[in-house]
Amino acid sequence: IDAALLDIADAKVRLLANFGVGFNHIDLAAAARRGIGVTNTPGVLTECTADLAMTLLLMTARRTGEGERELREGGWTGWRPTHLVGTKVTGKTLGIVGAGRIGQALAHRARFGFDMKILLAGRSGGAAPAEELLRSLDAEYCALEDLLTRSDFVSLHCPSSTQTHHLIDAAAFELMQDHAILLNTARGDIVDEAALVVALQSGAIAGAGLDVYAAEPRVPVELQKLSNVVLLPHMGSSSQETRHAMGMCAVNNVRAFFAGEKPPNIVQNQQQEK
Numbered sequence: 001i002d003a004a005l006l007d008i009a010d011a012k013v014r015l016l017a018n019f020g021v022g023f024n025h026i027d028l029a030a031a032a033r034r035g036i037g038v039t040n041t042p043g044v045l046t047e048c049t050a051d052l053a054m055t056l057l058l059m060t061a062r063r064t065g066e067g068e069r070e071l072r073e074g075g076w077t078g079w080r081p082t083h084l085v086g087t088k089v090t091g092k093t094l095g096i097v098g099a100g101r102i103g104q105a106l107a108h109r110a111r112f113g114f115d116m117k118i119l120l121a122g123r124s125g126g127a128a129p130a131e132e133l134l135r136s137l138d139a140e141y142c143a144l145e146d147l148l149t150r151s152d153f154v155s156l157h158c159p160s161s162t163q164t165h166h167l168i169d170a171a172a173f174e175l176m177q178d179h180a181i182l183l184n185t186a187r188g189d190i191v192d193e194a195a196l197v198v199a200l201q202s203g204a205i206a207g208a209g210l211d212v213y214a215a216e217p218r219v220p221v222e223l224q225k226l227s228n229v230v231l232l233p234h235m236g237s238s239s240q241e242t243r244h245a246m247g248m249c250a251v252n253n254v255r256a257f258f259a260g261e262k263p264p265n266i267v268q269n270q271q272q273e274k
Contacts, residue, residue, distance in 0.1 A: 001016065001026045001027060002027045003027050003030035006027070006030050006036070009034075013034075013036055014036060014037065015038075015253075015254065015257050015263075016031060016036060016037070016038045017250045017251075017257075018038065018250070018267075019041060019246055019247065020040060020246065021042045021043075021045055022040070022159075022160065022187060023038060024159070024160040024161070024187060024189075038266070038267050039253035039254075039257075039263045039265045039266055039267060040267050041245075041249035041253075041265060043101065044242060044245035044249055045236070045237035045245075046101040046102050046105050048237050048238070048239045048241075049237055050105035050106040050108075050109060052238075053102070053106045053157075053183055054109050054113075056183045056210075056211065056230055057089065057153055057155065057181070057183055059230045060183070060207045060209040060228075060229075061086050061088070062086040062087075065230045066227055066228075067084050070084075087152075087179065089116070090114045090115055090116070092116055092117070092153065093117040093150060093152045093153070094107070094110045094117070094119070094153045094154075094155065095119040095121065095147040095148065095153065095154045095155070096120050096155050096157060097122070097144065097147065097155070097156050097157060097158050097167070097168075098157035098158030098186065099122060099129045099133070099157075100158075102157045103120070103155075104137075106155060106157065107120070107137050107139060108137065111139070117140075118140070119140050119141075119142055119146075119147045119150060120134070120139050120140070120141050120142070121141070121142055121146075121147040122144075122158065129141055144167075148172055148175040148176050149177070151176070151177075152177070152179065152180055153180065153181050153183060154168075154176065154183065155183040156168065156182075156183065156184045156185070156191070157185070158186055159187070160186070160190060164190050165190070166189070166191070166195075168190060168191045168195075168196075169192040170192065170199075173195060173196070173198075173199035173204050174204065176204070176205050177205075178204060178205065179205075179206045180205045180206060181205065181207045182207075182208045182209070183208070183209045183210075184209075184212055185211045185236045187212055188210075188216060193213070193214055193223065194220075196208060196223070197223060197226070200223075200226050200229060207228040208223075208228070209229070210229065210231055211233075211234055211235060211236050212234055212236075213234075216234060217234075249265065252264060253265050253266075
């Protein structure tokens with residue numbers, strides 16, 4: 001939803017009630033110039049998105065996507081000791097980039113469900129998480145470079161912005177361990193997809209689990225050809241309960257706006273939280 005689209009919108013348009021938490025697809029400045037408010041649906045999709053991030057972590061670590069494809073295609077020849085050997089999850093180190101609601105929810109699942117060591121990092125210049133949060137998760141806050149170097153799994157939960165565009169690039173992949181796995185349920189343009197393909201093909205990292213892409217719904221063909229990648233169709237919030245809650249959240253934003261009240265989830269001129 002850019003300036004060109006808003007230029008042809010009816011002058012009566014006063015509100016864009018976005019169905020979803022992310023709004024990087026909306027030109028906020030163009031909307032503001034036209035006096036159009038923008039709202040989103042945060043909070044209600046936190047748990048389901050964290051569930052999906054954990055799903056991607058487990059699928060990539062245990063190579064379950066590869067296993068299902070092999071079985072369905074008739075390629076499974078029976079149990080053997082070296083067949084589809086993955087990596088253990090329990091006790092490993094999970095680096096979470098972006099300690100907002102979803103990042104915290106994933107950290108809780110990993111720490112208390114799988115006894116994982118939690119590292120947290122944010123974008124450069126961002127505020128450190130509260131000490132109470134770090135204590136509750138037995139987590140460590142560190143620089144992004146340190147997180148990339150030390151983590152067995154790196155999960156992205158930061159917003160899409162000029163600061164985070166291609167935050168994970170060729171230099172980042174060089175810092176990661178060759179057994180590390182990248183997970184992205186945030187926004188596709190946070191990752192340099194061309195650099196990711198090279199890292200996966202060369203063995204610089206072991207795998208990736210992706211639910212978002214830079215040019216959705218287009219997914220790079222090079223990624224689709226790689227067996228060490230789990231690819232999902234942007235389904236982080238896709239549960240009946242969550243989609244219903246998102247819809248009601250959007251409706252409540254609209255109702256408040258037309259009642260002359262400030263919508264509960266106004267995002268105009270605010271930073272996106274993912």
